[in-house]
Amino acid sequence: MTDAQETAADSSLRTTGGAPPDDGGSSAGVPIPLLEPREGIPPVTADETALAEVIAAFAAGTGPVAVDAERASGYRYGQRAYLVQLRRAGAGTALIDPVACPDLSGLGAALAGAEWDLHAATQDLPCLREIGMLPTRLFDTELAGRLAGFPRVGLGAMVESVLGFVLEKGHSAVDWSTRPLPEPWLRYAALDVELLVDLRDELETELDRQGKLEWARQEFAAIAAAEPPPPRKDPWRRTSGMHKVRRRRQMAVVRELWQTRDRIAQRRDVSPGKVLGDAAIVEAALALPPNAHALAGLHGFGHRMGRRQLEQWQAAVDRARALPESELPQPGQPVTGPPPPRAWADKDPAAAARLSAARTAVSALAERLNMPQENLVAPDTVRRVCWEPPTAPDAESVAAALAGHGARPWQVELVTPVLVTALRTGTAKP
Numbered sequence: 001m002t003d004a005q006e007t008a009a010d011s012s013l014r015t016t017g018g019a020p021p022d023d024g025g026s027s028a029g030v031p032i033p034l035l036e037p038r039e040g041i042p043p044v045t046a047d048e049t050a051l052a053e054v055i056a057a058f059a060a061g062t063g064p065v066a067v068d069a070e071r072a073s074g075y076r077y078g079q080r081a082y083l084v085q086l087r088r089a090g091a092g093t094a095l096i097d098p099v100a101c102p103d104l105s106g107l108g109a110a111l112a113g114a115e116w117d118l119h120a121a122t123q124d125l126p127c128l129r130e131i132g133m134l135p136t137r138l139f140d141t142e143l144a145g146r147l148a149g150f151p152r153v154g155l156g157a158m159v160e161s162v163l164g165f166v167l168e169k170g171h172s173a174v175d176w177s178t179r180p181l182p183e184p185w186l187r188y189a190a191l192d193v194e195l196l197v198d199l200r201d202e203l204e205t206e207l208d209r210q211g212k213l214e215w216a217r218q219e220f221a222a223i224a225a226a227e228p229p230p231p232r233k234d235p236w237r238r239t240s241g242m243h244k245v246r247r248r249r250q251m252a253v254v255r256e257l258w259q260t261r262d263r264i265a266q267r268r269d270v271s272p273g274k275v276l277g278d279a280a281i282v283e284a285a286l287a288l289p290p291n292a293h294a295l296a297g298l299h300g301f302g303h304r305m306g307r308r309q310l311e312q313w314q315a316a317v318d319r320a321r322a323l324p325e326s327e328l329p330q331p332g333q334p335v336t337g338p339p340p341p342r343a344w345a346d347k348d349p350a351a352a353a354r355l356s357a358a359r360t361a362v363s364a365l366a367e368r369l370n371m372p373q374e375n376l377v378a379p380d381t382v383r384r385v386c387w388e389p390p391t392a393p394d395a396e397s398v399a400a401a402l403a404g405h406g407a408r409p410w411q412v413e414l415v416t417p418v419l420v421t422a423l424r425t426g427t428a429k430p
Contacts, residue, residue, distance in 0.1 A: 002198050034165045037190040041183065042093050044083075046100035051107070054086075054094045059110040061091035064139065066117045066196035069124045070176040070189060074273070077265045081127040082176035087193040088114070095189060098131045099179070105132025115139055117200045119155045119192075121223050129228065138224050141196065144203040147212050147219070149370035159195055162202045167191055210370075215410040219375075222408055234329075240278040245285050248328040252320035253285035255329055260316040276300065276313070284317060337380070338387035348387070355386040357422035365418055377415045381405040385419060393423035 045054050058065065070083040084096040084104065098104060116135035118124055120142040128134065145153035152158070156167045171188040178185075207213040232238075236258035245251055258281060265272040280300025289295040292314040296302070301310060338344075344352035362382060366373040373379070384405055390397035399416045407415070 002201070031160045031164055031166045034159075034167055034191055034194065036187065037093055037194055039092050041186050041190055042095050044095045044097050044181065044186065046097040048101065051096065051101045051104075054091075054096065055107050055110045057091040058086060058088050058094065058107065061088035063089045064115040064117045064197050064200060065111055066193035066200075067124070067128070067133075067135075068118065068189070068192045068196070069127050071127055072175050072177040074173070074271050075175040076177050076271060077269050079127050081124075081131060083181065083189055084128070084131070084133070085189050085193045087196065089197075093190050093193060095186060099177075103132055108133035112136055117141065117196050119158075119196065121220075125223070126228065135224055138220050139200045139204070140220055140223060141199050141203055143219055143223075143375070144200070144207060144216055146375050147216050147371050148203060148206050148210060155192065155196075158199055158203075162199055162206075163195055165195060212371075215408075218408040218410050239281055241282040244282055246331070248325075248331065249320065249323075250285040250288065251329045251331070252323050252327075253288065253317055254281055256316040256320040257281045257284060257313060260312070284313070288321065289314065289317060338383050341383065344387075351387050354389065354423055355383060357425070358382050358386050358419055361418035361422050362415065365414065369414075377402070377407055377411050378405075381407055382419070386423070389423045393420055395420055398423065 043050075045051050065086055065088040068085040069081040070085075071079050072082050073079065076082075081098045084098055085093065086096070086107075087093045096104065096107075111133075113136070115137045117139045118135075119140070121138055121140040125134070141155070141158060142153045145158050150158065150161065152161070156169045159165050159167050168188060168191070171185045174185060176185070181189075204213065204216075207216050234255075236255045239254055239258055242254065245254055257276070261272050261276045261281070265275045268275070277300050280298065283298045283300060284295060287294070287298055289298065292307070292310040295314050295317065296305070296310055301313065338351075339347060341352075341355060344355060359382065362377060363373050366376040369376065381402060385398065385401045390401055395416055398420050399412050402412045402415060402419070403409075
């Protein structure tokens with residue numbers, strides 16, 4: 001009996017309303033609220049002795065392991081994990097505090113041969129990697145939902161539409177660095193992995209029915225094998241509202257304020273936005289205030305900010321104002337790929353026609369396959385192939401170009417024919 005079936009059978013603790021049918025869904029089509037984990041809320045593992053017990057239990061478990069992690073985005077600096085949840089047949093559910101137990105490599109090693117089931121894996125894998133946990137095989141239920149054509153792929157929506165249960169999602173954006181964690185939050189966290197394996201099984205069946213299971217397996221393998229991305233170059237350029245900043249001196253102010261904010265946020269372990277908002281950084285850059293008094297008159301630097309803070313930000317502005325011209329940032333980042341598509345018509349009208357034809361063809365194909373266009377093939381890959389197409393755009397050369405940009409074999413097989421047509425004629429014939 002699966003978790004979903006057992007959960008449905010024990011409706012006295014976990015559901016409201018009438019008992020669900022044997023398949024775990026509601027005969028009336030009404031989703032059933034999932035209120036409690038089947039074995040109750042497990043204690044939080046917060047010391048090495050308890051962690052060793054969890055490792056032993058999960059090593060002895062069977063089948064896939066459901067994995068989730070909670071971060072404190074918007075509250076703390078960075079994207080570290082503040083709670084890790086796992087569930088496996090034969091082991092039950094575990095909640096682990098990675099602050100108290102920062103090295104989970106032993107647990108990762110114990111689960112190395114198991115398939116890990118995650119929802120939106122690329123969101124959780126970076127913080128899991130930091131604490132020594134990384135799967136060799138995985139199943140991503142969000143990505144599976146996208147490939148299968150589900151209109152809503154959030155975990156709550158998927159559990160409701162596929163399994164017929166409602167997950168309470170009110171604590172998804174709380175400050176998970178809080179200690180001790182309140183019981184309602186722990187209940188929410190445990191429920192997030194309660195039915196993840198059941199969801200995985202149903203989605204695998206659906207993907208197989210649609211003939212997409214091998215496609216999904218290739219996607220999952222690519223995620224598991226992917227190297228961590230390199231540090232972003234000039235991250236200050238992603239400041240919200242940066243499009244308003246056009247002069248190099250103003251850009252230097254953004255850079256200085258952003259870097260000062262980042263150092264303070266890292267030292268205090270708080271979200272950078274809680275130190276100084278992006279809007280304030282951009283306003284100061286546009287105004288170029290000559291002193292702290294002028295800075296205090298700008299939005300975001302109001303009366304609640306102390307004199308020391310104002311002087312700190314003004315010092316950053318002054319550093320930017322004093323830079324020689326040779327040290328000012330350039331207006332744009334070095335371009336390593338095609339220019340923005342909006343510029344194609346002027347720079348290369350033929351490339352613009354190829355891109356338009358390719359987009360139309362890929363969109364039509366994605367619609368026929370009932371999946372989002374970006375999951376059929378990355379838009380950046382299409383742009384790169386259209387900007388610098390093979391000299392002779394035949395099936396072999398286009399397939400090689402797609403593969404060279406990271407497309408998986410299933411994507412290459414499906415997209416190559418429509419791209420060949422688009423590159424040859426500039427018109428799409430899906």
